[in-house]
Amino acid sequence: xxxxxxxxxxxxxxxxxxxxxxxxxxxxxxxxxxxxxxxxxxxxxxxxxxxxxxxxxxxxxxxxxxxxxxxxxxxxxxxxxxxxxxxxxxxxxxxxxxxxxxxxxxxxxxxxxxxxxxxxxxxxxxxxx
Numbered sequence: 001x002x003x004x005x006x007x008x009x010x011x012x013x014x015x016x017x018x019x020x021x022x023x024x025x026x027x028x029x030x031x032x033x034x035x036x037x038x039x040x041x042x043x044x045x046x047x048x049x050x051x052x053x054x055x056x057x058x059x060x061x062x063x064x065x066x067x068x069x070x071x072x073x074x075x076x077x078x079x080x081x082x083x084x085x086x087x088x089x090x091x092x093x094x095x096x097x098x099x100x101x102x103x104x105x106x107x108x109x110x111x112x113x114x115x116x117x118x119x120x121x122x123x124x125x126x127x128x129x
Contacts, residue, residue, distance in 0.1 A: 001050070013043040033094040037087055044084055051077050075119060082112040 001009075017039040023029045024036045055073050085108040092098040093105050 009046070010043070013039040033091045037091055040087060044080055044087075047080055048077070051080065075115070079112055079115060082108045082115075086112070 017037070020029070020031075020036050020039065024031060024033075029036075051073060055070070055077070058070050058073065086105070089098075089100060089105040089108065093100050093102075
């Protein structure tokens with residue numbers, strides 16, 4: 001998938017999510033919160049499939065499995081799973097399926113944000129040989 005296609009796909013799913021979110025908050029739609037977040041679930045599913053295919057391709061013979069590329073792909077996979085955990089906890093709280101405290105709902109998001117800051121710092125200040 002080219003960069004232009006990825007950008008277009010991201011904008012499309014974000015726009016669709018925002019439209020559905022506004023309709024839900026305006027009480028025009030009586031959908032479940034899990035249905036409101038469907039564009040994000042689909043986007044994350046596509047992202048997870050792309051990451052899994054790329055990681056599986058790196059595991060073939062002839063590739064350097066100990067390079068930084070594999071670590072970065074694993075980090076992307078972990079970040080996507082943390083985002084999914086946050087969205088699932090948020091939807092469960094909004095639907096009143098679970099009486100989760102706000103700190104438990106936001107914990108995956110905070111871990112994700114700390115990881116992003118750490119990754120940014122590492123990629124910015126890493127000494128290149």
